[in-house]
Amino acid sequence: MTLQRKIFGLVLLLLLALALTLPFTVSNYMLRVCNMTMITYMCVVSLFVIFGMAGQISFAQAGFWGVGAYISAILTVKLHVSALVALLASGLGTAAFAAILGLALFRLHGHYFGFATIGVVMILNGLFQNWKPVTGGADGIANIPPFAIGSLEFASETSLFYLIAVAVIIISIATYVIYRSSLGRAFMAIRDNEIAAKCMGVNCYQTKVIAFAISGLYCGIAGSLFAFVSSYISATSFTFMQSSLYLVMLMLGGYHSLPGPIVGTALLMMLPEWFRFLQEYILLIYGLGVMLLMVVMPDGLIGGGKQALESYRNKRKGVANVAQK
Amino acid sequence: MSPKNNPVMVLEKVCKRFGGVVAADDVSFELEPGQIRGLIGPNGSGKSTTLNLISGICDVEPGIILLDGEDITKKAIHERARMGIARTFQHPRLLSRCDIKTNLFLGHDLGNMRRASGASQEIDQSVDELLDVAGLKIGMDDSIKTLSYGQQKLLEIIRAILTKPKVFLLDEPAAGINTREMDRIRALIAIAIRNKAAVLLVEHSMDLVMSLCDIITVLNFGCVIAEGVPAEIQGNEAVIEAYLGRRRHA
Numbered sequence: 421m422t423l424q425r426k427i428f429g430l431v432l433l434l435l436l437a438l439a440l441t442l443p444f445t446v447s448n449y450m451l452r453v454c455n456m457t458m459i460t461y462m463c464v465v466s467l468f469v470i471f472g473m474a475g476q477i478s479f480a481q482a483g484f485w486g487v488g489a490y491i492s493a494i495l496t497v498k499l500h501v502s503a504l505v506a507l508l509a510s511g512l513g514t515a516a517f518a519a520i521l522g523l524a525l526f527r528l529h530g531h532y533f534g535f536a537t538i539g540v541v542m543i544l545n546g547l548f549q550n551w552k553p554v555t556g557g558a559d560g561i562a563n564i565p566p567f568a569i570g571s572l573e574f575a576s577e578t579s580l581f582y583l584i585a586v587a588v589i590i591i592s593i594a595t596y597v598i599y600r601s602s603l604g605r606a607f608m609a610i611r612d613n614e615i616a617a618k619c620m621g622v623n624c625y626q627t628k629v630i631a632f633a634i635s636g637l638y639c640g641i642a643g644s645l646f647a648f649v650s651s652y653i654s655a656t657s658f659t660f661m662q663s664s665l666y667l668v669m670l671m672l673g674g675y676h677s678l679p680g681p682i683v684g685t686a687l688l689m690m691l692p693e694w695f696r697f698l699q700e701y702i703l704l705i706y707g708l709g710v711m712l713l714m715v716v717m718p719d720g721l722i723g724g725g726k727q728a729l730e731s732y733r734n735k736r737k738g739v740a741n742v743a744q745k
Numbered sequence: 746m747s748p749k750n751n752p753v754m755v756l757e758k759v760c761k762r763f764g765g766v767v768a769a770d771d772v773s774f775e776l777e778p779g780q781i782r783g784l785i786g787p788n789g790s791g792k793s794t795t796l797n798l799i800s801g802i803c804d805v806e807p808g809i810i811l812l813d814g815e816d817i818t819k820k821a822i823h824e825r826a827r828m829g830i831a832r833t834f835q836h837p838r839l840l841s842r843c844d845i846k847t848n849l850f851l852g853h854d855l856g857n858m859r860r861a862s863g864a865s866q867e868i869d870q871s872v873d874e875l876l877d878v879a880g881l882k883i884g885m886d887d888s889i890k891t892l893s894y895g896q897q898k899l900l901e902i903i904r905a906i907l908t909k910p911k912v913f914l915l916d917e918p919a920a921g922i923n924t925r926e927m928d929r930i931r932a933l934i935a936i937a938i939r940n941k942a943a944v945l946l947v948e949h950s951m952d953l954v955m956s957l958c959d960i961i962t963v964l965n966f967g968c969v970i971a972e973g974v975p976a977e978i979q980g981n982e983a984v985i986e987a988y989l990g991r992r993r994h995a
């Protein structure tokens with residue numbers, strides 16, 4: 421897929437160039453928005469893995485994000501564990517949680533899995549909200565110390581920016597590697613034709629659990645970073661609404677290829693900043709946008725763009741053929 | 746037939762019911778490496794169901810299926826695939842949203858897995874050779890949607906051959922394709938045979954069945970009504986009755 425590779429390479433390069441220079445060119449506030457965008461991007465990529473690749477729609481992602489955030493918050497604030505260990509624990513803990521959940525939920529087929537994940541995010545939100553001794557209840561958890569590796573502290577917005585950028589790049593590359601691997605092909609086989617996948621030796625149940633665990637890993641890491649960035653977390657962040665937003669971002673960018681999550685997340689996170697004056701109507705605009713998108717460009721901006729490019733090429737080819745005759 | 750009697754697969758009184766419909770009724774036969782068994786019969790006689798029972802898509806109830814002497818009747822679809830049962834479908838089941846490369850690699854992945862567990866060796870042909878035999882001049886990055894129906898069927902056969910199957914089930918490979926593609930299918934089946942597969946060919950085209958098959962099983966209403974070499978089947982009263990009784994184009 422040379423075109424896809426080119427696009428992906430280009431986007432990655434742009435991202436890298438941006439990453440190196442951004443902290444010097446934008447305000448602290450904008451940098452905070454960028455940090456939140458990158459954290460959101462990780463969750464959207466997690467949805468790309470479970471939905472875009474493996475075809476299993478999940479609304480649990482914001483719940484996983486919360487699990488990751490609470491693991492890091494509790495470990496550092498209450499148990500005084502080092503931040504790096506907390507980050508790893510968030511990633512692995514959330515992955516394990518998703519895997520166990522997957523073992524139960526992938527007994528369900530088709531849409532029923534998706535419905536069940538709605539329950540998951542709601543139950544998790546209720547738990548965050550009400551399990552006072554552990555999650556702090558409605559008060560949440562405050563005074564989360566800044567992220568640190570040994571004596572190297574990531575307290576400033578700029579240093580956090582680089583920290584998160586590293587995580588984003590690692591997750592992007594990992595996802596790309598999975599996409600090209602036999603595991604990624606197994607995901608896509610399940611998405612496109614489960615019977616064919618089984619007949620080609622894919623253990624669909626196990627493979628779906630793996631996809632869900634990977635998506636949990638990404639969300640867990642994103643959640644941990646979110647806890648360190650905001651130093652305060654509460655249940656209000658980890659909602660069904662947030663999960664739906666991830667889905668909208670993925671659909672906007674396009675869920676067939678890797679650049680989709682980048683484009684979709686960046687657009688939806690940045691738009692409200694650019695169109696401040698429309699803030700009151702932002703949800704209305706989102707809603708209308710989603711409906712319009714599904715009608716006009718069901719494959720998202722990347723998919724739609726590719727299609728336009730292809731039909732343009734075919735038209736030129738057609739013209740050339742006619743000219744030859 | 747040549748009774749080498751060294752079957753890789755044995756079906757023993759295999760049955761399947763869908764509500765009141767008996768789709769397979771005490772079906773028994775054997776498959777031998779390097780041989781082609783034809784499975785024919787009128788529409789709805791249980792041919793596809795028999796393939797589904799062998800590949801595990803339907804549960805056998807009751808009956809026994811043996812692969813290399815091992816009872817696989819209770820095994821999951823993917824386990825059977827890993828043991829070397831490959832198949833194509835009456836309507837091609839490709840990864841519709843992936844490119845051609847990904848579809849072929851899926852076969853490669855299973856082939857690798859089987860080789861890693863020592864269950865099989867490398868096939869002699871490269872993907873390019875197979876595509877050449879199939880006459881598929883296609884870009885590896887093209888979407889599956891750019892392929893014609895016949896090309897999809899050919900690609901599905903190649904995907905199965907890449908797994909180096911012990912047992913290769915083909916469900917009406919020649920339905921809905923043109924004569925040139927028919928020859929390509931013959932050539933691909935010949936390659937599967939050279940790789941020592943035992944082929945079970947479901948097909949309505951009598952031309953293809955009579956010229957390719959070493960032995961033929963005829964089904965009607967889920968029952969085996971005849972078995973024999975092509976010449977025997979062509980003159981068999983019960984077979985003619987079954988086909989004429991429920992007339993269909995061959």
Ligand SMILES: Nc1ncnc2c1ncn2[C@@H]1O[C@H](COP(=O)(O)OP(=O)(O)OP(=O)(O)O)[C@@H](O)[C@H]1O
Pocket residue numbers: 763766767768786787788789790791792793794795835
């Ligand atoms: N999944 C199913 N559920 C219910 N009935 C089924 C199912 N699959 C097959 N049948 C029934 O079993 C019988 C045998 O069907 P099968 O598809 O095996 O026939 P076939 O020999 O492949 O026919 P054709 O030549 O039309 O492909 C038919 O009566 C069919 O309606």
Ligand SMILES: [Mg+2]
Pocket residue numbers: 792793794835916
């Ligand atoms: Mg059939």
